[in-house]
Amino acid sequence: MKPSGIQAQQPIGPDAPNFADRLLEAIRRKSSVLVVGLDPVLERLPQDVLQRAGVDPSMPDAVGARAAEAFRLFLGGVIEAVADAAVAVKPNLAFFERWGAPGWEAFEGVSRKAKEMGLLVIADAKRGDIGHTAEAYASAFLGDSPATPGPLVDAVTVNPYLGSDSMAPFLERSRQTGKGLFVLVRTSNPSAGEIQDLDAGGIPVYLRVARLVARWGEGLRGTSGFSLVGAVVGATAPEEAARIRQALPSVHFLVPGYGAQGAKADQLRAAFLPGGAGAIVNASRSVLFAHEGKAGFWGDAIRAAAFEARAEIEKVRESVSG
Amino acid sequence: MKPSGIQAQQPIGPDAPNFADRLLEAIRRKSSVLVVGLDPVLERLPQDVLQRAGVDPSMPDAVGARAAEAFRLFLGGVIEAVADAAVAVKPNLAFFERWGAPGWEAFEGVSRKAKEMGLLVIADAKRGDIGHTAEAYASAFLGDSPATPGPLVDAVTVNPYLGSDSMAPFLERSRQTGKGLFVLVRTSNPSAGEIQDLDAGGIPVYLRVARLVARWGEGLRGTSGFSLVGAVVGATAPEEAARIRQALPSVHFLVPGYGAQGAKADQLRAAFLPGGAGAIVNASRSVLFAHEGKAGFWGDAIRAAAFEARAEIEKVRESVSG
Numbered sequence: 250m251k252p253s254g255i256q257a258q259q260p261i262g263p264d265a266p267n268f269a270d271r272l273l274e275a276i277r278r279k280s281s282v283l284v285v286g287l288d289p290v291l292e293r294l295p296q297d298v299l300q301r302a303g304v305d306p307s308m309p310d311a312v313g314a315r316a317a318e319a320f321r322l323f324l325g326g327v328i329e330a331v332a333d334a335a336v337a338v339k340p341n342l343a344f345f346e347r348w349g350a351p352g353w354e355a356f357e358g359v360s361r362k363a364k365e366m367g368l369l370v371i372a373d374a375k376r377g378d379i380g381h382t383a384e385a386y387a388s389a390f391l392g393d394s395p396a397t398p399g400p401l402v403d404a405v406t407v408n409p410y411l412g413s414d415s416m417a418p419f420l421e422r423s424r425q426t427g428k429g430l431f432v433l434v435r436t437s438n439p440s441a442g443e444i445q446d447l448d449a450g451g452i453p454v455y456l457r458v459a460r461l462v463a464r465w466g467e468g469l470r471g472t473s474g475f476s477l478v479g480a481v482v483g484a485t486a487p488e489e490a491a492r493i494r495q496a497l498p499s500v501h502f503l504v505p506g507y508g509a510q511g512a513k514a515d516q517l518r519a520a521f522l523p524g525g526a527g528a529i530v531n532a533s534r535s536v537l538f539a540h541e542g543k544a545g546f547w548g549d550a551i552r553a554a555a556f557e558a559r560a561e562i563e564k565v566r567e568s569v570s571g
Numbered sequence: 572m573k574p575s576g577i578q579a580q581q582p583i584g585p586d587a588p589n590f591a592d593r594l595l596e597a598i599r600r601k602s603s604v605l606v607v608g609l610d611p612v613l614e615r616l617p618q619d620v621l622q623r624a625g626v627d628p629s630m631p632d633a634v635g636a637r638a639a640e641a642f643r644l645f646l647g648g649v650i651e652a653v654a655d656a657a658v659a660v661k662p663n664l665a666f667f668e669r670w671g672a673p674g675w676e677a678f679e680g681v682s683r684k685a686k687e688m689g690l691l692v693i694a695d696a697k698r699g700d701i702g703h704t705a706e707a708y709a710s711a712f713l714g715d716s717p718a719t720p721g722p723l724v725d726a727v728t729v730n731p732y733l734g735s736d737s738m739a740p741f742l743e744r745s746r747q748t749g750k751g752l753f754v755l756v757r758t759s760n761p762s763a764g765e766i767q768d769l770d771a772g773g774i775p776v777y778l779r780v781a782r783l784v785a786r787w788g789e790g791l792r793g794t795s796g797f798s799l800v801g802a803v804v805g806a807t808a809p810e811e812a813a814r815i816r817q818a819l820p821s822v823h824f825l826v827p828g829y830g831a832q833g834a835k836a837d838q839l840r841a842a843f844l845p846g847g848a849g850a851i852v853n854a855s856r857s858v859l860f861a862h863e864g865k866a867g868f869w870g871d872a873i874r875a876a877a878f879e880a881r882a883e884i885e886k887v888r889e890s891v892s893g
Contacts (some may be wrong), residue, residue, distance in 0.1 A: 288704065313718040343700060343707035349720045350656060350675040357671055375700050378665060379827075380758040382610065382695075385665035396635040398671045408699060410732045410755060412762030432730060438701040440734030447779060449769035455775065457769060505701075534703075 261546075267471030268369075268404055268429030269501060272529065275369060282566065283559045285331045286533030287340040287359060289320045293538050298323045302463070319353035324359045326539060328366050332549045334555035337403070339531055353436065355490040360401035369403045371503065375433065377415055379406030383417035389432075391422040392476075404429030406481060406503070407533070408459050414544040416465050423469060429477045429501075430571025432462050434493055437506030445533035446489075455489060459496040466500060474526075475499050481519040482520060484512035484530070491518040494527070507558075508535030514561045518569060525566035532558045578736045580884050587735045589793030590691075590726055590751030591801075594851065595689060597658040604611050604888065606825070607653045608855030609662040609681060611642045614858050618867040620645045638691060639673035646681045649859060650688050652870045656877035659691035659823075661853055665832045684722035691725040693825065697755060698735055699730030706740035710861070713744040713752075726751030728803060728825070742800070745791060751823075754784050754814055759805025759828030768811075777811060783819040788822060797821050797849075804842060806834035806852070812841040816849070824850040829880075830857030836883045840891060847888035863868065 250389050266321055277283055278485030291304065291312075302319035304312050328338060340359055345352035359567040360370045376386040392399035407419060419430055435445055436496050446453040459480065466476030484506035494502070502520045506512040507530050520528040532555075540547035606833075615628065622643035626634050650660060660682055668675040682692045698708040714721035729741060731754050731776055741752055741771030757767055757777040769776040781802065788798030790893035798821055804812050816824070824842045828834040829852050842850040854877075862869035 288707075316718065341700075341704055343698070343704045343711065346675070347707045347711045347719060349711070351720070352670040353668070353675045373696070373704075375664070375730075378663075378697050379758060382663055382665045385610075385663075385669045389665065389669045389671075396671070397669060408697075408732055408765055410728050410730055411657050411760055412765035413766070414760050414762040436701060436733050438736050440736040443734035444732055444776065444780065445734070447769075447771035447776060448602065449771050449776070454766065454771070456767060457834055458766065459763065476668075547637065559854055563596050 256533065262487060265427030267423065267427050268423075268477040269402070269475035269476055270473050272336065272369060272429070272473035272501060273471075273475065273526075276529075279333070280563060281336055281338055281557065281559045282491040282562060283335040283527045284337045284339050284529050284531040285335045285536050285555060286531045287324055287327065287338050288533045288537060289324060290343045290344065291319065293541065294319055294323050294393070299328075310328050313348050314351045316348050317355035320345070321358050324355075325362050325454060326548045327551055328359070328363050328368065328556040330552040331536065332366040332368055334552070334559045335368060336529065336562070337371050338363045339373045339533075341373040341533070351567070353488050355403055357398055358421040358559050360398065364401060370401060371429075371431065372398070372402045372405045375406050375408050377411050380414045380418060383415050385404070385405060386488065387418040387422040390426040391419060391426055394424050399421040399426070402428070404431060406431045408433050412459065413465070419467055420469065423477055427477065427480060431481050431501075432465070433485055434456070434458050434462060434480040435482050435484045435489045438510070441483065442488070454491075456492060456496060459493045462500060463497055468498070470499065475501055479503055481505065484520065485533040486495050487516045487519040494519060494522070498522065500527070503531060504528050505531045505533075507562075508532040517562065517565045521566060521569045523569060525569050530562050572632050573820055574812045583847060584701055587747065587749030589749050590745075590799040591797035592666050592693060592793035592795050594723070594751070594823060595659065595795050595848075596798065598788065598851075601655070603656060603658055603881045603884060604851045604884060605877065606661050606851050606853040607649070607657045607854045607877060608695065608827070609646055609660050609682065610666045610855045611646060611857060612666065613638050613641065615863065616641055616645050620648075624875055635670050636673045638670050639677040642667070642674070642677040643680045646677075647684050647872045649684050649873055650675040650681070650690065652874040653858065653877040654688040656874070656881045660685045661693040661695045661855075663695040663855070672691065676735070676736045677719055677871065679723055681722065686723060688777050692723060693751075693753065694720070694737065695793055697728050697730050699733050701737045702740060703731060703838060705737050711745040711749040713741060715748050722750070724750065726753060728753045728755065728802070730755050731807045735783065735787070742787055742791065745799055746831045749799065751801060753801040753803050753825040754780070754787070754825075756780050756784060756802040757808055757811045759834070761809045763808070773781050777810075778814060778818060781815045784822060790823065797823055801825055802832060803827065806838050809838045809841040811843055816841060818842070818847075822849070825853060827853045829884075830854040836887050839887045843891045845857065845891060846889050852884050
């Protein structure tokens with residue numbers, strides 16, 4: 250499913266397969282573009298997990314290390330439950346660093362487990378800072394040093410507000426390791442448009458950002474023709490998604506907003522290229538907390554929800570005429 | 572030094588003094604607006620610190636926990652050295668999470684030490700995400716639960732690209748705890764203007780963001796009239812700073828870019844209100860690594876650099892006509 254008009258290039262290095270190629274391989278193998286977002290909230294974890302971790306849910310604030318242990322137990326089970334239906338997991342750093350250093354340990358443990366289960370790991374960190382600091386973030390998430398979380402991570406989300414020199418260290422690190430980036434272009438939240446939709450010389454800010462993403466991704470394409478620099482494009486804004494899709498034919502979209510945030514499968518259509526390539530779709534709470542209000546083992550409910558989401562999204566992909 | 576035309580309001584709560592008031596009190600007490608940025612880089616730490624922490628600098632990637640220990644030793648000394656000259660320290664999360672969970676432990680330890688030494692702690696995290704996730708970040712940095720880093724932090728930097736609903740959880744948390752925010756408005760890096768300077772209906776994007784900052788800060792003013800919602804405004808862009816200053820008379824600017832990033836003291840003038848209030852100025856590498864190439868105890872060089880920076884900035888404040 251090469252994007253039309255794009256020349257395939259050599260992979261970045263023999264030891265560093267391009268993230269876009271690895272993603273496409275996983276999509277083909279699993280017939281799925283589902284990403285499961287890992288946004289753990291202590292109060293919503295199954296009772297037996299909280300008990301095993303020794304968490305007293307009435308005192309959630311006294312239990313940093315135990316909360317982290319509960320996350321490891323729960324998300325370990327989630328990863329096993331969704332490994333066949335999903336191509337990637339997307340641990341959301343906020344929900345881990347909420348618990349400080351023990352939370353970060355849980356993030357690392359959970360990412361390790363996901364890699365062991367053959368899932369790609371997209372660290373949802375939305376980092377963005379000036380060159381000097383961006384270099385440290387790039388080392389943290391895209392490097393290969395064993396003293397960093399880098400080896401556990403396949404791609405990271407980044408915020409473009411600071412412009413090209415804030416991206417350069419990420420791009421340079423990606424060039425070395427083949428790892429991926431997803432740049433926030435048009436997000437899925439109600440007030441996303443306040444800045445992103447501002448008219449900047451006849452085109453909205455988000456399209457300006459999309460053009461930057463195209464430039465940043467040049468020279469970082471895999472054998473598939475897709476760049477390892479992707480874009481975050483919310484499912485709740487299908488018109489905007491269609492315009493960005495047109496501007497970025499050889500870029501993978503990471504599409505949040507499906508499920509609990511209210512976007513229906515139908516709204517996903519605009520994110521895909523003709524033929525059904527070009528996007529992966531994240532579901533967080535609708536899968537992660539699928540056990541709530543259901544009897545039986547929580548892992549079964551989560552597995553079923555993941556397969557259901559996958560099937561719904563595959564129908565959309567099949568319906569996008571080639 | 573009340574900003575003109577601003578009605579003083581009641582503090583947010585008896586147990587939660589407004590960050591803006593606390594900052595002003597520290598500025599008055601120390602006759603300083605210096606913030607020392609804590610951006611630790613292993614290779615630039617003093618030899619004796621590396622030795623005490625057991626770090627072999629030729630193998631920097633094999634030493635996650637030891638690097639964290641070296642950071643604690645070094646930054647503990649830095650905090651003691653700058654405590655009289657500075658009003659706050661600004662630990663930059665990137666340089667800590669570069670080392671994963673042990674790095675986060677060091678961030679927490681260093682912040683605790685700074686608070687013990689009477690310094691305000693501004694977590695330079697530049698977080699920004701949709702409401703659900705923003706709530707977790709707000710809990711991490713602005714909450715008061717002992718199971719989070721919140722109690723160690725007085726203010727956090729945030730990225731506005733996702734708009735008002737991404738700020739709402741931070742604002743709500745600040746309302747409860749009195750803690751501060753600094754919103755990225757116009758940054759100090761060379762390509763900041765790519766997005767921030769785009770013309771959006773006759774005014775640049777950064778001024779649109781400034782107007783949002785004004786709105787977000789309404790109702791969160793301390794007895795001084797200043798809001799606990801501040802703005803990050805780079806010293807390397809004095810013209811832009813002047814326009815933002817005009818738009819935001821009752822907002823504290825956090826001004827990066829002074830020192831190693833090349834802005835001279837003279838360029839700081841635009842950030843201050845008449846009378847010299849309204850801004851705090853960050854110096855990171857020019858203070859933090861002042862020991863490099865100097866003989867004697869490293870702490871002495873750092874202390875001297877901090878006092879020198881403070882004196883230079885105080886001269887600027889005095890020169891801003893009242």
